[in-house]
Amino acid sequence: MFKHFILISLIVASFTIKGEPLANRFYVKNFLLAKFGKHLEPLLNETIIKNISIFNGPCDIYGQVVVEEKSKLKEVYPEATCYSDISQSKVDMNGKKSTLRKAWILKTCLAISKNEESIKEVNSQDRKKYVESYFSYKEDYKDFIKSFDIKNSKTSELILKLCTNQRWQRI
Amino acid sequence: MKKMGIGYSPQNHRDVLNEKCLHCHSYLGQSDEELISQNLIVPNKPEKSLVYRYLKGSNVGGKENMPPKASLSNKEVLLIKNWIKSISPQTEIASKPSQFQISKTLSEGEIYKRCYSKLTDLPLSAQDDRLKEIEEGDLSGADACMLLIGNATKINDSDIIVQNELGSRILLNFQKLHSFWFKEWNFFTAMSTWGTFELLDPTRTGIHFSYSLFNPQYSLADIFSGQRSFELTRQSKQKSEFLIYKFKNEPRYKINDYKYIYGLSQKDGSYKSWNPSRVQTGKITGIKMIAKNEDILPIVVDSKDNQKEINPATEIKFKKSIHTGHGGGIIGDEAYISLNLGQDLGKKMDGGKLLPRRWSNALVSEFLCRDLPVLKTEDVIQYVQPNSTLPFRKNESCMKCHVTMDNMAGLVRNVQQTYSADAGGDGWIHSTHLRRFEIDDKLEFLKTAPDKDEYFYKRPYRALFKYRDVNDKLIVKNLSSLDELGKTILEIDDFYYCTSKKYLKYFTGVDIPLTLISKRKKNAKERLQVEVLKKLGLGFKKSKSLRSLIRSIYETPYFKSLNYEEGIVLK
């Protein structure tokens, strides 16, 4: 029936949930905005903020302010929005590992790595200093530069490598 | 679970359990340790072990009705008895403090970065002034974190007001965290009273903790006493046009199209209207205590319009604020009881089937982080009523939950679910509220729990609060009010461990079940977890300060480790 019909039992190992808490959607968005440019807000609202069940971070029921503009509904504070329902005000504060989270991060990072403004933003800074300030913790920075040639890589590759790095997601 | 079937000839207790018990009670396949920790067997004491007491032929005054459709031979009973007798009661060896190493420790500046990001959802700028102070050695990371909280808000005449955008973020995050501790959010009961969300905030239980955190003068004792209620103050650049529950899908309901109604419909089909204040919407600007006489609802009703045939609604004078708590502070918060009442509209508690058990269950789970039962068989045997018409009253194992649960629930016996009006719909908003009956002092106290008492809801009552904490200490108290229950909760170690555990989980991802404290054999990782939790909990019990507790969490090895618990190397 299908060409490829694969069981994904290998993923079991990455699903053992104990351990470090991951950043929720608010931090993920704010982090990426800070590192790759504020112009990414619409993209991040779509790929990160709206995925409440994947990234966690509860919505704020009464933070929702909804008005009608040109016969369309506008949510004045998108980060407060309970996209499915107000039951999402009870999702966990901390993020968690999952295949879906990885996929959405990867998708987002692929888009950022091709974004001209983000590339400009990164290019406008001293590369070494930029990468050093990217990580909150020195250890993460040290591990990163061991595995990636920041000096000679293309900016888009650097962005992708930084963005998809799992470490910054662990606050 | 393998049954031996034909040719069955049991040689040990496992054979008997497999053949006669596991089919319905698969948990009996667990290890001895687990059965002990669940109070199903008492080492060396078959006569006190629930599993043995239930067996036919055990002859120790137990129920003796298992297995229901088969018999047990003397040999089988003896095998079970000897097994339990052979388990030696082990006392826990006092252990040395855990030996561990943090593989990668955060610097003071990094500690501050971590808590900053956690509390604000923002990465910390390398140019941050406080970071410089830390790097210069003038401030520790943990102290910087506490300054962040301390400077987030100011207090103005008992109102908490955020100082800036950062303060708003910090307050919002803590409020979300505190709200997350309380699972129920849906006011809907027999009717989908979406109007309630316009008047009551289902997350407001958590506000009691937020208020205390940002106003340290408001102590733990204050959280658990009185009838105060709080609201979050908010502001918005634009005014919300739609009702909070009714804007997602068509038809969308606009605020200006709706009136708040009360009572029964008049002859012409209309209703009386009132003008309560709606829950504020927008960005958080602070916390305010709700005034005692805010939003007085004149009348409530005790049934709904589509029950006209069998139970016509009557109008009941209410004339009270819809926000006032029922005593005990947070545990008697209008929203908390309403969300957890679990009783039908108009029902009066009868002390038997009708009791707000869901509320008392929620209380034990959410404030003490325990699951019922917490009592042992010996604690409850005297309350078993063999002649009761209620099956659970006749049963020791059921009473292990009910003794704790029902006694607490009795303290909320005088509460009844009502509606502001018997119907809502096009153009009308009705909502759900709790009515409180006055206690009739002329009625007698009851000495035993009734099967069904038609006056229970207004009878004077003294709860026998019986609870075993996680250290197995039995707490027995006579309580007659929610304030007294609140005070008692503050005397139980479990509350302090529970609150510590919840903050610890948020800040470090480490989730330590309280039952680990009483686990007999712990591995190295568990020993460290228990040490950390105990230190936090007992420290919190001493300081009674949420801020102190949070500060202590920044000092834990988990928080200081780059990779949290995964970065702890145990020796």
Add this chain to the structure above:
Amino acid sequence: MKCNRRDLIKLAILSSCFSTKSIFSYTPNTSYHTNLKYVHLNIAGGPCRWLFDNPIAPFKESKIDKHPMIVNTFANKGNEANFSNMIYGRTKVQDFYMPKFWEMDLYTSTGKRKASELLENCLIVRGVHMGIDGHSLNNRRLLSPVPGKPNLTGLLAGNSNKVFPSVNLVADSGVAGVAGGTFYSENNATQVDVPQNHDNPFHYLLNPFVSIKEQQSLFANIENEYSDLKDVLKLDFDLLKKRYLKLKKIYEKNIHESIRTLDIEGLSDRSIKGLSTEKISLGNVKKEISYFANNDVHIGNKDFRTTLKTSVIENLGNEFAIAQILIENDLISTLTLNINTLTHLYYEDSFESDSFERVIKGVKDTFFKVSNLKKYTKSIDRTHEFQLDSHDTGLLTNMFLSTYFYRGISSCLLEMKRQLQSSKKWNEVIFHLASEFDRDPRPDGSGSEHGWNGHVSSFFGGAIEGLQVVGNVEINSKENSYYKDNGTWGQGAKISDLDNRFLVYGNIISGLSSFFGVNTPTPNDNPLFTRKAGKLKLNTRECRNV
């Protein structure tokens, strides 16, 4: 005491697992069956089930106390329905007498098939006490029986290694008031809510994977960190999409034919005179006028059957197509599929329902009067819907439209069954059809109230052998129902195998938990069934009218 290796392993697993602490605790997740899938088919509103899967007289000798509203057949011969000759017809399916519904044909991709084929692997549980009234309260309990504790789909998803541990296909009922919105996993597993009326719901689910796959060449140097996506990315998404679109067409066609074809013997095989053919004067009117009520409209249509002329069940075909793809490709562990009602009904010459006042003098003492006859003028749209919460859904409307509503759903289920049998997945899935409760019919036939102590759950799946029906019902309804002495509609009666207790929803949850190998969130309620040698095995077979 020696602790052997087996105990140590159990202890190690137990210390990291959610465990309940009561006498009815279950052995934990070591027995979780990774390839089993649970699909919850949720109908919010609590429509009546006596026409469909609630056999109120399951045996030849079953005693019932007839209720005038519990009818499903025009028994007269001829081309016109005779309202004074309506009966509750039954048909024998294996060992049970099921409602006549099961005699009819359903439309599938391989032509017409007998509805009873769906009962070849079916368990029906009737007479379940929910204990308390309330739509939202009870619908949420269907998956989350104990507020604040992990719910069933959360427990199943928590042990899942699938790409989508849990998916919720949202419908008109929204998320909040219903079961799908109660998802809570202590292991922090994910549930994805697929919004209804999304332009491309299939794409919505697979969005990130599809877009990543298209750019796979760009992330060669981060492959190690994202190696666990490799397997998912090997799926042929184009092929999946084509199959989804094909399946969607099949299901939509089945639904369309099933709900529009007037070929049901004893029901739609003859004309049914509508209300407009009656002479209605002001003042008191006969109660039979209320038979035509459908909430805010009294249906006038000259031939009542024409109400179905423009009807649809929105989104259902789409949902079943997505469900099949997810099941066949082992992409889910649990799925909640929320079902919309029949909408876009065709009305002509109809009246506003508030033209007709139902006057209540006392219990079972009502009459109807008309003071101002108002024509119904709203044009056809989705608000012309069959009201599932059928308080004011009259006898005829209920009988006719319920039957077609369930016919639409059954045609999808039967198609799904046949498709999954073909892909050898039928044994791996349990479909659970549920609503809050059944209905307690009004004595005057003008509608029905909530029957909160007569919930019905039906299960379909290859692990169920044959048709099994369990649960006792009262011949004449008792206290703890809306109406006492209201005949046999399905109010639950006590079960002697359960120590003379009522069957409660927790028994079903415990059964499902046991079947799937997870800890039950209702440890105080014995499991109604368990899993033995891969098959569902009932722990009681009581099925009596008492």
